[in-house]
Amino acid sequence: MSEPLKKPGVRVLDRGVEFSVYSENATGMELCLFDKAGAQTAKLPMAHAGGNLFRLMVDGIKPGQRYGYRAFGEWDPMNGLWFDPAKLLTDPYAREIDRPYRYDPDLSEFGVDTADMVPKSIVVADSAEDIGHVDFPDGGLIYEAGVRALTMLHPDVPKPIRGTVAALAHPAVIDHLKKLGVDAIELLPVTAWMDERHLQPLGLTNAWGYNPVTFMALEPRICPGGIAELRGAVKALHEAGIGVILDLVFNHSGESDQFGGVVSFRGLDNATYYRLAHDDPSVLINDTGCGNTIACDHPMVRCYIVDSLRHFVTEAGIDGFRFDLAPVLGRRYEGFDPDSETLHAILNDPVLKDRTMIAEPWDIGPGGYHLGNFPPPFLEWNDVTRDDIRKFWRGDPSMTGQLADALSGSSHIFSTNGQGSTRSVNFIAAHDGFSLYDLTAYVHKHNAENGEHNRDGHDENYSWNNGVEGETDNELVNNRRRQDLRALLATLFVSRGAIMLKAGDEGGCSQKGNNNAYCQDNEITWLDWAHMDGELVAHTAELSALRKRFAVFSQTDFFTDDDVLWLRPDGKVMDVADWECPECQCLSMVLATTETTTGHPTRLAVLINRGLEEAVFLLPEAHEDGWHSLAGQSQGAVEIALAPRSVSLYAERLNEGETH
Numbered sequence: 001m002s003e004p005l006k007k008p009g010v011r012v013l014d015r016g017v018e019f020s021v022y023s024e025n026a027t028g029m030e031l032c033l034f035d036k037a038g039a040q041t042a043k044l045p046m047a048h049a050g051g052n053l054f055r056l057m058v059d060g061i062k063p064g065q066r067y068g069y070r071a072f073g074e075w076d077p078m079n080g081l082w083f084d085p086a087k088l089l090t091d092p093y094a095r096e097i098d099r100p101y102r103y104d105p106d107l108s109e110f111g112v113d114t115a116d117m118v119p120k121s122i123v124v125a126d127s128a129e130d131i132g133h134v135d136f137p138d139g140g141l142i143y144e145a146g147v148r149a150l151t152m153l154h155p156d157v158p159k160p161i162r163g164t165v166a167a168l169a170h171p172a173v174i175d176h177l178k179k180l181g182v183d184a185i186e187l188l189p190v191t192a193w194m195d196e197r198h199l200q201p202l203g204l205t206n207a208w209g210y211n212p213v214t215f216m217a218l219e220p221r222i223c224p225g226g227i228a229e230l231r232g233a234v235k236a237l238h239e240a241g242i243g244v245i246l247d248l249v250f251n252h253s254g255e256s257d258q259f260g261g262v263v264s265f266r267g268l269d270n271a272t273y274y275r276l277a278h279d280d281p282s283v284l285i286n287d288t289g290c291g292n293t294i295a296c297d298h299p300m301v302r303c304y305i306v307d308s309l310r311h312f313v314t315e316a317g318i319d320g321f322r323f324d325l326a327p328v329l330g331r332r333y334e335g336f337d338p339d340s341e342t343l344h345a346i347l348n349d350p351v352l353k354d355r356t357m358i359a360e361p362w363d364i365g366p367g368g369y370h371l372g373n374f375p376p377p378f379l380e381w382n383d384v385t386r387d388d389i390r391k392f393w394r395g396d397p398s399m400t401g402q403l404a405d406a407l408s409g410s411s412h413i414f415s416t417n418g419q420g421s422t423r424s425v426n427f428i429a430a431h432d433g434f435s436l437y438d439l440t441a442y443v444h445k446h447n448a449e450n451g452e453h454n455r456d457g458h459d460e461n462y463s464w465n466n467g468v469e470g471e472t473d474n475e476l477v478n479n480r481r482r483q484d485l486r487a488l489l490a491t492l493f494v495s496r497g498a499i500m501l502k503a504g505d506e507g508g509c510s511q512k513g514n515n516n517a518y519c520q521d522n523e524i525t526w527l528d529w530a531h532m533d534g535e536l537v538a539h540t541a542e543l544s545a546l547r548k549r550f551a552v553f554s555q556t557d558f559f560t561d562d563d564v565l566w567l568r569p570d571g572k573v574m575d576v577a578d579w580e581c582p583e584c585q586c587l588s589m590v591l592a593t594t595e596t597t598t599g600h601p602t603r604l605a606v607l608i609n610r611g612l613e614e615a616v617f618l619l620p621e622a623h624e625d626g627w628h629s630l631a632g633q634s635q636g637a638v639e640i641a642l643a644p645r646s647v648s649l650y651a652e653r654l655n656e657g658e659t660h
Contacts, residue, residue: 007303008053009093012125016059021069021091022052022300023269026083028072029054033065034120038098043070052300066098066120067091071268075110080271080281082262086113090214090264092273092304094121095311096226097217101194101254107261118263119192121217124227131235131317134243136356138421138498139554140183141544142245144430145503146208147187147222152526165190165223169236177242179537180506181544184243184356186322188431190230192219194254194263199519202451207521208431210324211254211290213263215308231316243319245356246312250294250305251328251363257284257291272298278333287365288325296329302342305329310351320356322381325363327370335367338375347375358425372413374423379498382410382424389428389491390439390462393484393610393645397582403608404566404579407589409496411558421556424497428488429505434515436505439463440484442470446513449520457516470513482508483645486539487610490647493543494589494606497556506540507532546630546649550604552593565590571618585611586642590620605650609642616641619650627652 008022019031033042046054069091073083087107090097097119106112136142148163156172167173168185177185189209199205209219223229234244253273255266265273275293277283284292295301312318323329330340346352358379361371374380388402405412409422429436434445443465445457466480485508492499504527511517517525547553552563566574567588578584589606605627609615617640619627627638630649642648 006051006053007307008300009307010091010123012063012123016057017061017065017123018055018057019046019067019091020049020053020055021046021093021268022272023054023071023073024052024272025081025269026054026071026073030070030072030085031056031058032068032070032088032115033058033061034067036064036066036098038066038116038120040115061123063123063125065123067123068115068118068120069268077258078282080276082266082270084110084262084267086111087262087267088113088115088118089262089267090119090217091121092214092216092264092268093307094214094217095124095315096122097192097214097220098122100220101192101213101263103194103197103200103261107263108259114262119217119220122226127227127231127315129231131231132238133317133354134184134238134241134319135354136184136243136245136320136498137554138556139496140498141181141547142184142186142425142498142500143177143180143182143503144186144247144427144500145188146431146525147190148207148521149188149525150503150527153523154527154529163222164225165218165229165233166225168233174236174240174242177237178240179541180501181541181548182242184245184319185237186245186247186358186500188247189249189324190218190223190246191215191248192217194261196254196519197256197260198451202519204451204519205521206519207525208518210249210518211252212249213254215248215250215304216311227315234317238317243356244317245320245322245358246318247322247324248308249324250296250308251325252288252290252292252294255292257286258282260291273301275331275333285365287328287331287363287368289364293328293331293365296342297332297340302345305342306345306349306352309346309355310349313351313355318355320358322358322360324360326359326361326374327363327365327368330374331363331365336370336373338370338373343375343378347377372410372416376419376423379423379425380414381430381500382413382426382497384413385410385424385426385495386428386430387462389488393488393491394462394464395610396462398580398584400581400584400587401579403491403587404589407491407495407606408559408564409556415558420558422497422558423556425500426492426495426497427500427502428492429502430500431502432516432518433458434461434463434513435502435509435511436485436488437481437508437510438513438515439488440481441465441468441510442513444469444513445515446470447516449514449524450516451519457514461515471510480645482533482536483643485536487608487645487647489536489540490543490649491608493547494553494647494649496553496559499547501540503527507534507537542631549596550591550593550602550651551596552591552604563592565620567620569615569617571620585609586615586617588617588619600653603652605652607640607642607648607650609644609646612644614641614644622652625653
């Protein structure tokens with residue numbers, strides 16, 4: 001006979017199914033079984049099995065069984081206790097649920113039965129299929145996409161699967177990713193979430209998914225086939241050489257603040273799963289801005305997080321994870337600790353240690369900004385690079401040095417503690433904020449459709465509109481925007497470190513100036529495939545191919561003096577006065593590199609002109625073959641006339657032993 005479960009979860013055995021759930025403060029626990037129509041078929045008391053576990057073996061049931069828990073104990077929210085046996089509770093370890101979560105005021109009313117409101121957990125057996133793993137290269141290209149946004153309007157994807165995880169496996173989607181040279185697609189949350197309670201009266205729904213209730217079950221609205229559907233999509237992407245990264249939210253849950261629902265964690269043991277104020281257990285600490293904060297330093301919560309990650313690796317072949325508001329993972333009551341046991345457990349778990357880990361290195365709690373402070377090999381979203389690239393191209397004064405640092409992998413941030421390489425994820429736009437096109441078309445946010453009177457979203461976006469706010473028929477303005485988009489994309493692709501491209505930015509997609517489109521599950525966020533700028537898509541694909549062709553961009557060790565020269569347009573080395581010049585509009589970055597396919601030594605010149613006038617650049621003295629435009633323009637030139645608001649690349653093949 002198998003040993004009983006020693007931690008929470010569900011285990012399928014030949015004789016039936018064993019259930020186990022954790023609570024430190026519950027006085028009793030009840031397992032409720034349901035049929036597929038939602039009717040309750042059994043209420044079974046669970047035994048207190050020690051170690052704060054309640055356990056029950058039920059003979060004769062099989063995968064597909066619906067179930068939920070009811071916890072008994074004291075209802076005393078002023079002391080952090082929310083036990084109410086009238087509340088049906090989703091199993092935190094549920095791998096699938098039978099329908100989406102939905103907010104209802106009765107979820108927080110004591111004594112009101114919620115069996116007809118709360119999704120039923122579904123028993124799922126382990127998969128025996130191993131679909132392998134795709135390694136993400138250190139300086140690879142991440143494509144950030146929401147499942148619905150990416151596929152809802154794709155004309156080649158069959159309508160029945162548009163907006164679902166299954167659509168990611170469609171050849172048309174995969175062909176587009178391959179055309180762009182994507183190394184990994186990073187999916188906005190696919191785990192089941194609850195729409196925020198203020199959205200329903202506005203007729204809106206959550207479009208991003210950053211409001212989970214439980215951390216393993218997949219969202220039925222976008223993944224109706226559960227873990228098998230995700231596994232199938234990952235398998236198809238792997239066969240195309242594309243990795244899959246999941247954006248996961250372990251920092252808060254959709255049970256929200258004290259006015260939110262009792263759906264899972266709160267009803268099982270509020271004081272265990274959430275961080276409460278030391279001096280007032282009625283207060284949920286809100287380091288996330290979402291009403292609560294998961295107590296990630298609690299041993300049981302730590303186990304749950306690691307088990308969730310392992311689940312997605314072993315059951316779906318997921319290649320990496322991006323952690324929303326990641327400092328919460330390392331928070332203790334005293335603050336963020338990069339050596340926390342939870343971060344250590346994630347990085348050293350034998351199932352997880354070869355996967356890519358990416359931190360969003362800030363939350364809104366005390367001392368919550370930690371760019372550069374996460375332990376290696378965590379990669380980190382780099383908002384400094386994001387903002388500096390934006391400000392440079394907007395025309396802000398004295399930005400030349402900041403741009404050079406951004407292109408170099410932000411060594412001043414990531415060289416702490418003797419580290420010799422960057423862990424930066426460079427990006428200019430992401431799901432949160434303006435799209436790349438909107439950076440060039442809007443000075444102000446336009447979020448009125450979010451229902452908050454334009455109060456939500458960041459007020460400073462370091463954006464510009466080229467003379468007209470929003471859409472226009474003025475072809476001069478539109479041409480300037482296209483120039484700026486090409487230059488912004490080129491800047492991203494020649495930066496050192498991993499890079500991330502927001503889905504749709506390769507084709508100039510707009511969100512109509514909405515910089516907080518989390519609640520716009522509609523044409524505002526859905527990619528308009530029919531009106532993609534084909535020339536811009538081709539430009540992005542060319543940049544990606546160049547990035548892969550030359551090793552210098554995907555390498556992550558910091559530049560030395562032998563690797564790079566920074567030159568003025570006249571070909572002279574930049575000095576302190578040049579770096580500090582407020583009006584500096586131009587910069588040359590000359591790089592020593594090799595071609596990845598041949599290993600042949602090469603010099604690259606990246607020429608940057610953010611000015612409104614053409615600029616003349618003198619390249620360093622050429623060797624035998626001279627400088628050649630990588631855009632197929634001038635050949636063998638040394639003096640280059642560079643168009644305004646543009647970036648251009650030139651290459652010179654060297655003989656063995658030659659340097660720049």
